[in-house]
Amino acid sequence: MARASPAQDAAEARLPGDRLRWAGVPWLEAPRRQVSAARCEGRLPHAILVHGPLGGGQSALALWTAQLLLCETALDQPCGRCASCVLFLAGNHPDFHGVSIEEKASYIKVDQVRDLCATLAMTSYRGRAKVGLVEPADRMNINANNALLKTLEEPPEDTLLILVASRLDRLARTVVSRCQRIRVSQPTTREALAWLEEQEARDDWSGLLAMAAGAPLQALDLAASGAGELTRDMAAAIPPRRPTAFDPLALADTWSKDRPADRLAWLENWVSAQVREAATGSDAVNNNRDNSLPSAPAGLNIRAAFELLDRVREARSLQERSLNTLLLFEDLLVGFAEAFAGGIAVRPEIEG
Ligand SMILES: [Zn+2]
Structure with a gap:
């Protein structure tokens, strides 16, 4: 069996026990x-809504809750x-019904x-x-929301x-209001790092x-997906001292073919760090400074950094919706090149 991926949406057919x-x-x-x-x-x-940041463990909590309800001898677990x-752990319980995004689809469908x-x-x-489980419930279209509302x-x-x-x-308010909410809070950075270190000794957990x-x-x-190596690769692609060495179209081609979602996550994190540093003064965040991240190119001012952050976030949301990844990276990286050179052009619209 393949190693369980802890954070992903429940889209793949992995066993609940895993x-x-x-x-x-x-x-x-x-x-x-x-x-x-x-x-x-x-x-x-009759309905609960488990919510919190992606990758915080709400998927595991939802399955644990389902198993608790179905268990024939459970008291508190x-x-x-x-x-x-x-039956549940083997993925065969006849009274447990899960719905997630089907292969090649972007949303949970009304049917x-x-x-x-x-x-x-x-x-x-x-x-x-x-027990019925809908995950990710924030990826239902309006008709699917309405269908659920009746139940x-x-x-x-x-x-x-x-x-x-x-x-x-991204959920209909009428759906949210009919569920009891259970929020999964993230641990503090210190707690999270301690826990990660227990799982595996690495020197790049903070990044x-x-x-x-x-x-x-x-x-x-x-x-597990090799993002430590990805971080080094990304840092090398954005040389802080030589922004003119940055070739947006060549990079867009490479990045669109290799872990585009992870690269966008990395870019958002990196630009966020630039914005924070610019906003709080260069040394104010040094205690939390992640040394695996490169510094900003000399031409990047705060206004340009904010603009880039908006662009990256929009690109991430478009990429989730499976728009043309190459065009998306081209648009984004041309914007980066302009920002590094000290100016931001009027942003072009991305054709959907
Ligand atoms: Zn049991």
């Missing part, structure tokens, strides 16, 4: 207690041994949600609870619907954690 290994991380202890207390006291609602747990709702309306196979308004008996999302603003926007499981994922 993904559940992250449910025991220390920063999930509080939300785990919250869920099990609600269950013990019989006040678990799933037993892992009863018939239900065995998937309708099928899920129809299945949840039927009688439980094992005569106990039924949220008239929930079937003994059914728990679990939504997992990192962006609440990887910054690139993962502080989410430890995402950092672990980045390390």
Whole structure:
């Protein structure tokens, strides 16, 4: 079996047992207690929304909650041994129904949600609870949101619907308001680094954690996917002292073919660091300065850095929606070249 990727969306068919290994991380202890207390006291609602930054472990918490509900002997945590747990861990529980983005699709489709709702309306196979999981729930279109709303308004008996999302603003408000929210908070940088160091001794965890926007499981994922090497490669491509050596079109070609999403994450992290440094004075953030990141080119002023940050964020959002990655990088890197040379041109519109 392939190594479990801790942070990714639930799009790939990985066994719940594999993904559940992250449910025991220390920063999930509080939300785990919250869920099990609600269950013990019989006040678990019919729908919960597990949310927090991507890569913080909400996926593992959602699966843990599903297993807890289905377990036949659980008190405050799933037993892992009863018939239900065995079926669940093997990915075969007949009363557990997960919906995620299908291969080659960008969104969860309305038909998937309708099928899920129809299945949840039927009688439980094992005569106990039924659980539906929608992940990532923030990648449903408006019709899928509406389809889900009907089930949220008239929930079937003994059914728990679990939504997992990192962006609440991409869910219909009417859906959010009908779920009990469980927030997964990120650990502090110090806690996250200590935990990562326990997983594997590396000297670039702080750079990887910054690139993962502080989410430890995402950092672990980045390390496994060779992002440490990527960081060195990116740093070499942006030589701070010789911005004229920066060839945007050649780089766009290379980057669009090789880990484009990771490169955009790296760029956002790097430009954010430039903005912070420029805004707070060059030495104010030195305690947190990640030495694996290059300094800004001489021509980059604060206004240009803010403009670049907007561009990178927009590019990340477009890339998620599978727009032409080469064009996207060309637009972005031409903008970088202009900024490094000391001026920003009027930004062109990207054709969708
Ligand atoms: Zn069990």
